[in-house]
Amino acid sequence: MTREISIVTPTADREFCLKRLAFYLQRQTFVGDIQWVVTDSGSRFLRGCLPIPMEYEYLGHIKNPKQSFCSNMQDALSRVKYDRILVMEDDDWYHPTYVETMYERLNKNQLVGEIPAIYYHVKDQSYRILPNTERASMCQMGFRKDVIRIIQHIIKQDSTNAFIDLKLWKYYASQFKRKLYNTRLSIGIKGMPGNEGIGIGHRHKDVHRTKDKDFKKLEEWIGKEDTNFYRSIYSDV
Numbered sequence: 001m002t003r004e005i006s007i008v009t010p011t012a013d014r015e016f017c018l019k020r021l022a023f024y025l026q027r028q029t030f031v032g033d034i035q036w037v038v039t040d041s042g043s044r045f046l047r048g049c050l051p052i053p054m055e056y057e058y059l060g061h062i063k064n065p066k067q068s069f070c071s072n073m074q075d076a077l078s079r080v081k082y083d084r085i086l087v088m089e090d091d092d093w094y095h096p097t098y099v100e101t102m103y104e105r106l107n108k109n110q111l112v113g114e115i116p117a118i119y120y121h122v123k124d125q126s127y128r129i130l131p132n133t134e135r136a137s138m139c140q141m142g143f144r145k146d147v148i149r150i151i152q153h154i155i156k157q158d159s160t161n162a163f164i165d166l167k168l169w170k171y172y173a174s175q176f177k178r179k180l181y182n183t184r185l186s187i188g189i190k191g192m193p194g195n196e197g198i199g200i201g202h203r204h205k206d207v208h209r210t211k212d213k214d215f216k217k218l219e220e221w222i223g224k225e226d227t228n229f230y231r232s233i234y235s236d237v
Contacts, residue, residue, distance in 0.1 A: 003032030005103050006080035007088050010072035013042035014194035017090040020229075022056075025088070030099040037079045039072040069162045070155045077148050085148070089139040091192040093120075093222055095185040102142040102185075110176035111147055113169075114140040114183050119209075120218055122230045123191035126209035127217060133180070135169030140186045147176060187221060193233065 007025070011018055018038070025036065036056040040046055045060045059075050077085075084106040088094060105112040113136020120127045143151075150172045154164050161167075212218060219227040 004082040005084045006035040006082040007086045008037045008076035011040050011090045014090050016193040021090045024094045027096050028099045029097050037076045039076045070159045083145045086142045087138050092139045092189050093187040098185045109179045110144040111178040112142045113180050115180045119188040121190040126211045128209045138165040
């Protein structure tokens with residue numbers, strides 16, 4: 001039996017980030033069919049601009065002021081064809097075993113996620129570990145196809161609210177067989193080049209973040225090679 005998983009990535013004017021996510025996807029240990037759906041509301045079409053050999057479906061809503069993270073998410077979810085789904089955001093770091101591990105977790109559950117959320121701001125060279133123990137961030141979450149109807153319902157209620165994950169876990173998660181895992185196979189990377197992301201982790205000034213001299217903590221989490229990539233982005237960091 002062929003193993004299958006769909007991955008959705010909403011984006012907007014983040015070519016640099018999208019290329020890096022493609023790299024993380026290409027090095028995944030998962031063996032099976034991957035459907036990657038990218039929905040883009042940026043200022044120009046990126047289809048054909050990404051020199052990556054990996055196949056992906058691209059939906060562009062270029063320069064459409066009505067298109068948002070939520071509507072990008074809606075469009076992506078309407079295209080998924082497999083029962084197991086991951087949201088992998090373009091600016092985040094993923095371990096080579098991330099897809100494989102989340103796939104196995106979804107074999108036993110309808111809704112899964114990693115805790116706690118860890119945000120690392122590469123430009124400010126600082127990090128924050130959030131005290132979330134009852135929910136997972138969107139970029140660290142996987143679900144079965146029957147959860148889509150709830151996500152679509154949340155978006156329909158308020159299409160301007162990008163914090164879909166908060167409502168999903170707080171009000172609807174009890175409807176599904178679910179589990180949160182205390183692992184570190186993904187890190188929310190902030191301060192990347194391109195259009196600024198949403199959420200508290202992207203704020204330039206955050207008193208709750210801890211400075212990370214010489215990227216030592218990041219290297220502890222993701223290894224030297226990947227840390228060197230982030231270290232090289234800003235020469236003044």
